[in-house]
């Protein structure tokens with residue numbers, strides 16, 4: 001699997017070079033096998049080590065794998081929502097290309113590093129250009145990994161465009177981002193783009209089962225389903241919830257998972273929806289407020305789940321349209337931090353209106 005290349009030029013390891021020093025420190029965290037420590041976050045402990053370990057995205061991973069094997073790696077642009085394996089894929093490529101020389105051959109910069117135009121001009125250029133002296137004769141290329149590239153300034157991106165072109169002979173750039181439209185078109189066109197979609201629940205389940213087995217956890221079937229549901233295809237989220245639930249309770253049940261994340265249980269949502277659809281305004285308000293306080297729910301979580309419930313129940317489409325529209329307005333307002341009590345009143349008011357419309361439609 002991993003190819004090991006001959007020891008490299010000692011000049012490359014010069015500790016006086018700040019770019020390489022920071023790179024080395026990070027490599028240990030991101031790429032190396034973490035020590036088996038109880039406190040190691042599982043997202044790091046179970047980060048795929050090789051391309052074969054990366055779940056889902058088989059077509060993308062196979063393509064990248066083939067290009068890597070044939071030493072024809074293009075500049076890459078991986079984009080998609082968080083926790084879908086973008087960083088892991090690139091780190092696995094680096095491991096495959098460089099084996100234990102991994103830390104010297106890759107410059108990893110993420111959003112926590114300063115990546116203004118100066119860094120592009122200095123650090124990246126330094127890293128990219130040194131290779132031409134020590135590796136000129138070899139076919140091995142270095143890798144510059146720009147994680148969360150959408151957080152880079154426009155100026156830095158423009159500067160990078162030129163750097164990419166200049167060092168294409170011996171350096172490959174891998175850009176990773178969530179929002180591809182924040183990358184300037186000139187950079188996009190220099191890279192081969194791969195879109196990472198949220199993981200299918202089948203893969204999330206499979207990967208979670210692997211961790212459950214390795215950690216010898218006690219997880220019920222409904223607990224596993226709850227984890228998959230709450231993760232929404234974000235594997236990092238799934239593992240984080242699994243770990244925090246494990247710390248909070250010995251057995252990982254549906255209830256424990258929802259309790260740990262503070263999300264309302266499906267049966268709570270059913271109860272709330274029942275009140276919204278059947279009780280008077282005042283009673284609904286009192287009951288929902290009471291449950292909200294007792295169980296510590298956030299109104300936006302309730303609204304999100306109630307919306308899914310509205311999709312499921314039978315009602316004339318014009319009533320549903322109005323209701324969904326109201327709910328989306330509510331969510332929008334809550335994102336600005338409006339008063340929870342007033343918005344709860346508005347939620348109940350929307351349902352009251354929908355109920356009147358239902359009654360009118362039935363006549």
Ligand SMILES: Nc1ncnc2c1ncn2[C@@H]1O[C@H](COP(=O)(O)OP(=O)(O)O)[C@@H](O)[C@H]1O
Pocket residue numbers: 042043044046047048053054055056057081082083084085086087088089196199207235236239
């Ligand atoms: N496709 C995947 N297969 C297996 N594990 C994954 C996958 N995607 C994400 N993970 C898990 O989630 C964690 C975060 O993944 P990462 O590659 O950093 O996501 P991204 O860079 O897309 O936000 C990894 O450590 C790994 O444990």
Ligand SMILES: [Mg+2]
Pocket residue numbers: 086087088147148176
């Ligand atoms: Mg990432």
